[in-house]
Amino acid sequence: MTLLLAIVIGVLFTVGLYMMMRRSLTKVLIGLMLLGQAINLLIFTTGRLQRAKPPLIPLGAEQISQSADPLPQALILTAIVISFGVTAFALVLARQTYTVLGTNDMNELRDTDIIPKYHPESVPEEEEGL
Amino acid sequence: MDIVLPTAILLLLILSGFAPFIQQAQPHRAGLLMAVLPAGLFLTLLGRLSAVLAGQVFTYQLAWAEALGVRFSLYLDGLGLLFSLLILGIGALVLIYGGSYLHGHHQLGRFYAFILLFMAAMLGVVVSNNALTLFVFWELTSISSFLLIGFDHEKEGSRFAALQALLVTGGGGLAMLAGLVLLGQIGGTYEISQLNQMADILRASPLFLPAFLLILAGALTKSAQYPFHFWLPGAMAAPTPVSAYLHSATMVKAGVYLLARLSPIFSATPEWQTLVTGFGLATFLAGALLAIGQVDLKKLLAYTTVASLGTMVMLLGWGSDLAIKAAMLYLFSHALYKGALFLVAGAVDHETGTRDVSKLSGLRRAMPRTALAAGLAALSMAGLPPALGFIAKEVMYETTLAAQPVSGWLTAGALIGNALLVAVSGLVGLKPFFGAAGQTPRHPHPAPLSLDLPPLLLAGLGLLGGLLPMTLAAPLVQASAQAVLIQPLKVKLALWHGLNPMLALSTLTLALGIGLYVGWQPVWGFTARLRWLGRFGPAHAYQVGLENLRRFAAWLTYRLQNGYLRFYLMTIILTTVALAGLAYLRSTNGLILRNDWGAINFYEVVLGVLIILAALTITRTRSRLATIAIMGIVGYGLALIYLLYGAPDLAMIQFAIETLTVILFVLVVYRLPKFTRLTSPPARLADFLVAMTGGLLMTLLTLIVTARPVVPHISEYFLQNALPLANGRNVVNVILVDFRGFDTLGEITVLALAGIGVYALIRLTIGRRQVIIPPAEEE
Numbered sequence: 001m002t003l004l005l006a007i008v009i010g011v012l013f014t015v016g017l018y019m020m021m022r023r024s025l026t027k028v029l030i031g032l033m034l035l036g037q038a039i040n041l042l043i044f045t046t047g048r049l050q051r052a053k054p055p056l057i058p059l060g061a062e063q064i065s066q067s068a069d070p071l072p073q074a075l076i077l078t079a080i081v082i083s084f085g086v087t088a089f090a091l092v093l094a095r096q097t098y099t100v101l102g103t104n105d106m107n108e109l110r111d112t113d114i115i116p117k118y119h120p121e122s123v124p125e126e127e128e129g130l
Numbered sequence: 131m132d133i134v135l136p137t138a139i140l141l142l143l144i145l146s147g148f149a150p151f152i153q154q155a156q157p158h159r160a161g162l163l164m165a166v167l168p169a170g171l172f173l174t175l176l177g178r179l180s181a182v183l184a185g186q187v188f189t190y191q192l193a194w195a196e197a198l199g200v201r202f203s204l205y206l207d208g209l210g211l212l213f214s215l216l217i218l219g220i221g222a223l224v225l226i227y228g229g230s231y232l233h234g235h236h237q238l239g240r241f242y243a244f245i246l247l248f249m250a251a252m253l254g255v256v257v258s259n260n261a262l263t264l265f266v267f268w269e270l271t272s273i274s275s276f277l278l279i280g281f282d283h284e285k286e287g288s289r290f291a292a293l294q295a296l297l298v299t300g301g302g303g304l305a306m307l308a309g310l311v312l313l314g315q316i317g318g319t320y321e322i323s324q325l326n327q328m329a330d331i332l333r334a335s336p337l338f339l340p341a342f343l344l345i346l347a348g349a350l351t352k353s354a355q356y357p358f359h360f361w362l363p364g365a366m367a368a369p370t371p372v373s374a375y376l377h378s379a380t381m382v383k384a385g386v387y388l389l390a391r392l393s394p395i396f397s398a399t400p401e402w403q404t405l406v407t408g409f410g411l412a413t414f415l416a417g418a419l420l421a422i423g424q425v426d427l428k429k430l431l432a433y434t435t436v437a438s439l440g441t442m443v444m445l446l447g448w449g450s451d452l453a454i455k456a457a458m459l460y461l462f463s464h465a466l467y468k469g470a471l472f473l474v475a476g477a478v479d480h481e482t483g484t485r486d487v488s489k490l491s492g493l494r495r496a497m498p499r500t501a502l503a504a505g506l507a508a509l510s511m512a513g514l515p516p517a518l519g520f521i522a523k524e525v526m527y528e529t530t531l532a533a534q535p536v537s538g539w540l541t542a543g544a545l546i547g548n549a550l551l552v553a554v555s556g557l558v559g560l561k562p563f564f565g566a567a568g569q570t571p572r573h574p575h576p577a578p579l580s581l582d583l584p585p586l587l588l589a590g591l592g593l594l595g596g597l598l599p600m601t602l603a604a605p606l607v608q609a610s611a612q613a614v615l616i617q618p619l620k621v622k623l624a625l626w627h628g629l630n631p632m633l634a635l636s637t638l639t640l641a642l643g644i645g646l647y648v649g650w651q652p653v654w655g656f657t658a659r660l661r662w663l664g665r666f667g668p669a670h671a672y673q674v675g676l677e678n679l680r681r682f683a684a685w686l687t688y689r690l691q692n693g694y695l696r697f698y699l700m701t702i703i704l705t706t707v708a709l710a711g712l713a714y715l716r717s718t719n720g721l722i723l724r725n726d727w728g729a730i731n732f733y734e735v736v737l738g739v740l741i742i743l744a745a746l747t748i749t750r751t752r753s754r755l756a757t758i759a760i761m762g763i764v765g766y767g768l769a770l771i772y773l774l775y776g777a778p779d780l781a782m783i784q785f786a787i788e789t790l791t792v793i794l795f796v797l798v799v800y801r802l803p804k805f806t807r808l809t810s811p812p813a814r815l816a817d818f819l820v821a822m823t824g825g826l827l828m829t830l831l832t833l834i835v836t837a838r839p840v841v842p843h844i845s846e847y848f849l850q851n852a853l854p855l856a857n858g859r860n861v862v863n864v865i866l867v868d869f870r871g872f873d874t875l876g877e878i879t880v881l882a883l884a885g886i887g888v889y890a891l892i893r894l895t896i897g898r899r900q901v902i903i904p905p906a907e908e909e
Contacts, residue, residue: 001730004738005771006832012764014818014825015745017703021696021817023808026799028695030748030757033791037768042828044772044780046835049728054776055849055861063850068776070861071845076780077866078877084787085884091798092891104803110693 005045012038025094025104032090036083040076047072132188135204135257138171139250146246150239157238161229162580164242165222168249172218175211182211183609185618187323189259199320205259208609212458213256213380213387215606216465220379221249223473223584228371230580231476241281245375248274252380256387261310261320265303268352271381272299278376279368291364294672298351298361306348306388312341313395326394326616333399342396345388346405353385353439356413360669363420363432370476373428378435379469383461386442390457390614397449407536410444411543413437418550423657427475427485427558431468434511434554437547438464441526444540448533451611455621456525458610462603463510463518466592470507471558473585474500478562480581483571487557492567496574499582501563506589508559510596512552512643513636518595518603520636521623523548527632545639552643557650599623696817703824710827734774741767749818752805758795762788779862 016038019031047069055070057063098104145167153160178188192202206214225245232238251274254267273296280292314320316335317328325332332338349355354362365377376382389406396402417437424430438460445457477500478493479485494501510519530540567574576582595602600623608621627633646653664670690701744763751757765788773781809817848865858864866874 001728001734002836003833004730004735006829006836008738008741009832010825010829011742011745012825013828014821015748017699017821017824018749018818021699021821023696024803024805026754026802027805030761033761034745034748034764037764038828041768041771042832044775044777045832048836048840049775051729051775054778056778057853057859057861059859062853064861065849067849067861069845070848070865071843073777073780073862074865074870076777077783077862078873080780080783080787082877082880084791085881087791088794089884089887089891091794092888095798095801096891096894098802105808106695107808 001049002045005041005049009038009042009045012041023106025097025106025109028106029087029090029094033083033087036079036086040079043072043076043079132190132204132206134174135188135190135206136192136202138174139254139257141167141171142246142250142253146243146250149242149246153239153242158233159229160238160242161225161227164246165225168218168222168225172215172222175206175214175218178206179211179605179609182206182208183605183612185612194263199314199318200262201260201321202263203259203321204254204257204263205323206257208606208611208613209387209390210256210613212462212606212610213383214253216383216462217249217252217256217380220375220465220469220588221245223469223587224371224375226580227374227473227476227584228369230578231371231480232369237281241278241369244274244277244281245372248278248376248381252384255384259322261314261322261325262307264322265307265310268306268348268384269300269303271376271384272296272303272352275299275365275376275381278372279365281369281372282367285367288367291361291367295361295365297676298358298672302348302351302358305344305351309341309344309346309348312337312344316341322391326392329395332395339401342399342401345392345396349385349388350409350443351385352388353382353443354413354436355385355409355440355443356416356436357668357671359413359416359436360667360672362436363429364669366426366428366432370428370472370479373432374469374472374476378431378472379465382435382439383442383465386439386446386457386461389443389446390454390610393446393449393454393614394616397446403447403449406447407444407540408447410440410442410447411540413440414444414547415543416440418547418554421550421554423654423661425486425488425654427478427487427490427562428472430487430554430558431471431475434551435468437551438468441544441547445526445529446614448529448540450529450532451615451619452525452532453529454611454614455607455619456522456529458607458614459518459525459603459623460522462606463522463592463595466588466595467507467510467517467519470503470585470588470592471511473581473588474504474507475558477577477581477585481572481577482574487561489568489570490562491565492563493574494563495567497563497576499579499586500577503582503585503589504559504563506593507585508555510589510592511555511559513548513639516593516596516625518592518599520596521599521603521625523636523639524627524632525623527635531631531635541635545635545642548639549642549646552640553646553650556643556647560647596625599625700817700820703820707823707827710831714830737767737770752807754799754802754805755796757805758792758799761795762792765791777862779860 012034016031016034019027019034022028022031050066050068053067055064055067055073094104097109101109103109145164149160149164152164156163178186182188188206190204194200194202225242228241228245229238232241235241248271251267251270255264255271258264258267276292276296279295280288282288283292310320313325313332316332316337317325319325332341351358362377362382366373368377393402414437417433417435417440421430421433421437424433442457442461442464445453445460475485477497478490481497481500482490482493484490506517510517513519513523526544527541530544531537533540591602604621604623607623608619611621612619741764744760744767748757748760748764751760765784769781769784769788772778772784848861848869852858852861852864856864856868858868
């Protein structure tokens, strides 16, 4: 199973990195999310696999000796929640970027100074009110 | 343990912090008030002279980073005492002088603060026993020098000069640090007093030469030795009291101090004698020659300072008992007369509005006290009896004459240099004050006592030192020379040595010097026509080097920071793969892979293949909704893996979060443009290949890591103590909310911040006109 998961990790990394190299901001975000999943699985696998033995102390017992390693699990749990926060923020930011700048193309998001030149019609006119 | 040394440094630092407030409270007397501290410290340390002469040392130690051998350890011996007295004594005078010189300047408080900061740092340099403590203080002097040279920071010239001095001395300081660390590594200690005792062990190491060269670089840059001398004339952009104090009397002597301090380790090696003596002589001649043609009082003094620093370095390089004695005597007499002359130049500038010697003359009537100070100091600089400079010059000639087998070269060099110094001392000390009154921008009138007294005191001491050498100069010279040589030495100084070759050389020097002084106008005019030679000098090399460095940085930034995310990622991936691959190739173990991968069930294979296929589909699909759905498949698939391998908590949170993410994506994604293919197929293939090397690396890493035995770690503790200590049976939960509760609190904070950010971004759109975007083209 380790071999299979190692391959899954490799594929997830490949696809995640590939998507992050796309020019569409949405695809970059998808790549970011995939990368997060890949890293979680990496931590999980390198923490050694232990089939069907969750780190739960059975009722009546004082402790548990043979079980899955709880530490990587705690780390990944935190990572999943944090990456959700990052994803949510990045999504809204991407939407806002598109609304304001009128482009979703990473190659055009290189420099805030030159974008209006390329998309003069898409620059919002909120400056009037300021 | 001696508490006086650290207290002195600490008090100066504290006073530095309060200086601007004292200046505000007492705008007219602040300098005088603050001078009380260094003056008091001066007297305290002077009281130790007899004990130090008898061979006593005062030490103080404070543990700092013991594991690294770093201690805050201070050490006062004869060498440190000589420097400390100069630093504190001249420092007190400069505080008094500066208050008057910069009276009414809106940043006078800042001036006091910087000067006191420097004083503390410089005192730290000369009493540090730990090499790394010394380095910290050393760099602090560079920084305070930077702040003081750039005191008139509105002027571009000042900023340029300040940066130049900082880069040259700071760069040398870093080299010195590397050298000191090497010495510490060889010797096993960073205590200089201990290193000085183990010269034989140090010299046997192959790292000895690199250490020496690096430390030499630090000393040469700090003491403005050729070819690093050019920052010192530039540093004349600082207010004159600063030039007198830092760039003549004290800071520029830090390199000389370092050479003297470490000479028990290095001296008497052929590298030391050749290089240090050679650099010193070259600097001596270069400084004296470059002084020709200058008409600015401060520039003249700056170049002669370079020459004098060269003299000291040359003498230290030679390293005989006589040479060390000569170096210490020269150092003492130079600090007195050069400090005085700088202060005189400041007073003249202050009262007449110009520092141009060709315009200054006949000031003795208007400024009699200043003229007296100038004359006395010039006497010492020219090396005329009965000033202390005369004795210093005699001892110097005595050294060069005895310096077999190069005595001819050294004596000839010294003769030329000294003759030029005689001419310059005439230009600085006589020319402005005698002859008919000249035209100056301001009508000259007597300088206030606070501008005249400090140079008079210094110059007077130089004269008294010559008249009573055994009382005033010999004890200090003997104490410091003993400390440099680490052996007792009897120093006898006298004004009259009888008719001997040294006296003949002095007479010749004087004759040559007077000749040069009388004919200074044609000589100066001739050298003015040679200015273009400066284009080949080190100052120009510095400028070109800096310019090219900037250009290179701009080019590199443009190359690397070009704004294409794709390019950044490729760079990161390929660099990581290359470095990891290199580490793998260099490792002797090679790739260790496990034979058994653990049992595998049929449904697990199906699950794995499903995730792989789903992930690969993402690269192909053009539908946004399909992408989101496939993301869901990947996420749920991972959740199932977590479930199968003993992580039910992970599975649950993954299911929940994955669902939430899909919902969120669906909500937002229709506000985003449809997917288009923007990149050409070959570029996509290149991207994919690069991404694949990254993925392959991660697969390999996973296999390598899992093939190794598990290292016992903290998980055992968690498993055993979850119930007894935290009363929880779900160990993962116990870790999150109990053992690492604060981490979870941090996580909650991050989530809350992200939530606030999301809310703010959504709110921002309200009330703003929506931009109508033309629909993106489908491929």
